[in-house]
Amino acid sequence: MTQSTQWVREAISLLDADANRSADTHLHRFELPKQWGIELYLKDESVHPTGSLKHRLARSLILYGLVNGKIQEGTTLVEASSGSTAVSEAYFARMLGLEFIAVVPKSTSTEKIELIEFYGGRCHLVDQAGQVDAAARELAAGPGGYYLDQFTFAERATDWRGNNNIAESVFAQMSAERYPIPSWIVVGAGTGGTSATFGRFVRYKRHDTKVAVADPEGSSFYEGWRTGNMGYSTGVGSRIEGIGRPSVEPSFVPGVIDEMIQVPDAGSLAAMRLLRAKTRYFAGGSTGTNLYAAFQIIAGMLQRRERGSIVTLICDSGERYANTYYNDDWLADQGLDLAPHTAVLERFLAEGIWED
Structure with a gap:
């Protein structure tokens, strides 16, 4: 065995040990009215050693x-x-x-x-x-x-069939819940790797689970998915860090996505702050994007009188955004008014009615 081969083997062992310590992050419940018959879960990726889904x-x-x-x-x-x-x-x-x-x-x-x-x-x-x-x-x-x-390798670097990926972890943790097979998984897209992993996994396991991607303002993913034009480009970045891209990236796999929801930035940040107020979970803007879209999906389920479970992600910790998303002066500089979106979210949680 060469010295180079030995180094690579030791490096892989170190990565495997880290996965063994940190792959199973917590799955929290977000309390919804019991009469709805719908359960919402938050997979908390902020507790990884480096504090995020990434x-x-x-x-x-x-x-x-x-x-x-x-x-x-x-x-x-x-x-x-x-x-x-x-x-x-x-x-x-x-x-x-x-x-x-x-x-x-x-x-x-x-x-x-x-x-x-x-x-x-x-x-x-x-x-x-x-x-x-x-x-x-x-x-x-x-x-x-x-x-x-x-942006090229995210969708292929993760073994979507198993090996401690996020999808396998979610379904294992859901096994003892009232609705163990989620009706929906809701994620954002930065590279497209997470949506690809979930989409492939649920098809491989033959689960009756749909995958929705929440996309922020300025991102190209929604329009690329809607039109099938993978060359689509908005040419601008997203204010919601970690998700949304100026162009559709190679790791984005549209064929495994069942629904996409465009979320206004003010809606993302209103949902992020609502999560903090309702649960004390301190999350970033991309978590708010996920939550805003998950609430819309739940509203649709209520209209159709459906029951079931939805899983979305806490992507990272809010402490990284103390000077931006949690700073009212920054919001004012950006021209973001959260109040109308906060009112929509509060009414939804109180009455089950969604009004944009």
Whole structure:
């Protein structure tokens, strides 16, 4: 066995041990009126060691590079990321003793940049979100560089059939609930990897579960899915960090998605804050996007007199957004008025009626 092969084996063992410690995150119930006959669950991915859903993705992307012979001892890992993926990749790079460079837009929250640097990563800032891919490719083209490329490899790096993926974890945790097979799974899309994993898993297991993707303002995924045009581009980034893209990314798999819901940014942040008020769970904006869409789906189920369960995700912690989404001055600067959306959400929870 060569020294290089031994290093790769030890690196994979370290990643497997991390998965063993952290793959089964908590599944919380969000209390709805009992007479509705509908249960809502929140899979809390914020409790991962690096604080977000992207912990799973980062581990899978690095494992994918290792088993394909792309990552060796001394490799410099490079990623194009708006923040959370890079935070998690920096954590794993440090674990393996590898250098890590994150290419991030200048608009990325200070909290996320500090977290990347806390885990030993280095940030390369670009002016706009649309520039991150080209800059990352250029940096990785140097000797010993490897581009992790979450937007291409997310859908294939995770084993959707099992192996501690998020879908397998959810269905195992739901097994003792009143409605163990969810009627709906609701997720956002940043790379498309999470929706692809859930969509493939439910088909492989032959579950009667539908997958809905909640998409924020400015994102290309909704229109790409609606029209079938995978070249569709809005050309603008999303204010909801971690989800939404200026162009449809290669990892987005539209054929496994049953429904997409466009969510206004003010609605995402109103739902995020409502979650904090109702449950004390402190989550970020993408969690609010998920919750806003989940409430709309539940409203439709109520109209059709359906019963069942819905599962969505707490994607990351709200502490990363103390200076933005939880800051009223920032909201005012962005021209975001949460009050009308908060009223919609409060009426829905009280009466089961959804009115945009």
